[in-house]
Amino acid sequence: MWFRKGFLLGLFTLAQLVAGVEDYYKVLGIDKHATDKQIKSAYRQLSKKYHPDKNPNDSTAHDKFVLVSEAYEALSDAESRQIYDQYGYEGLKQRQQGGAGGGHHDPFDLFSRFFGGGGHFGQPGQRRGPNIEVKVGIALRDFYNGRTTEFQWEKQQICDECEGTGAADGVVHKCHSCNGHGSKMVRHQIAPGMITQVQMQCDVCGGRGKTIKHKCKVCGGERVVRKPTPVSLKVGRGMADGARIVYENEADESPDWVAGDLHVTIVEKEPSLTEDNPDKVDGVFFRRKDNDLHWREVLSVREAWMGDWTRNLTHLDGHVVRLGRKRGEVVQPGHVETVVGEGMPIFHEDGDSVYHTTEFGNLYVEYVVVLPDQMESGMEKDLWAVFQKWRVKNGVDLHKDSGRPEKVVLKEDQDREREHEEL
């Protein structure tokens, strides 16, 4: 593809002009003390963002894509990073002209080492790897407060050691058996004088069209390795239980395809007393329904009936919600109190900002009244006396209190009763 090479050359000169001014650390959005992991992660994000396939007809994106790959190459290698830190861009250029450290790679090659697919995605006819579904359990307090956390999964990655060639020396040969086609025409005699030709996958190279002499020690010639891979996960305040977060092109990698997407579903996990409640907050045991929270509070008979009680509920971020009644305020068993604005934060893309203040759902407190099984005998006597006194004085008409209509006696019932009397 002479045309692409020429085109890239054009980009290089432009990018180098820009790079003379721009700081590689700034290009990757990292600081001078960034770890290798941070450099890699910055490259992954930015190279996808500025990839020309994703930004057709946008020449600034093209330039940025090339620049990001340049910055990555300069900073991912310990020696060239040291030179860059000490002597800057000029130092690096001199080293390259001196022959050490090689020149620049094709930025699309570098991209394909991370994402496969020959450095491109979204092109017609291009193979795409499968999407992967992952479920991650998140504690309720993290849904409430928001949290950036990390999880790991066993991801298939393009082997770093051989850069996805499968060869220890990086040398790949054309398969002689199939002449690089990956398939062969095999002649079959099905009857005397009748011969058919069948196309079959090449058994020497397994259909790849390429062979290697010395297998890479790390991947055993497989070109890929499976290893635990950390993924950073940002749980926004108030995100829904079951929300899906899509990581574009972060599923299994292979030199044969463009990596598919990683789909992460976050689900609320059962709270664990020891792990998830270091601050000993009551809110850990709230139950969530969409934007609302539910809580069950236990009251004694005295509290429910006589009032004069308070409770301090420690919410998921440690603030206190005060419940209580004054003397004489009755709470019926099963009563549900609405505490407005003490539910879940209502999820918003931008979170809290100058332009947006988070709103909250409600907290519903259900009251359960427990009667004591046993009572101290002195207390029992006193209470009994009080009830006796007032029972005689006022009487209690349960029917009247219930608010039901007056008793209606059906005619047949009256007849039956009369019969009964006669017997």
Ligand SMILES: [Zn+2]
């Ligand atoms: Zn390898």
Ligand SMILES: [Zn+2]
């Ligand atoms: Zn072959």
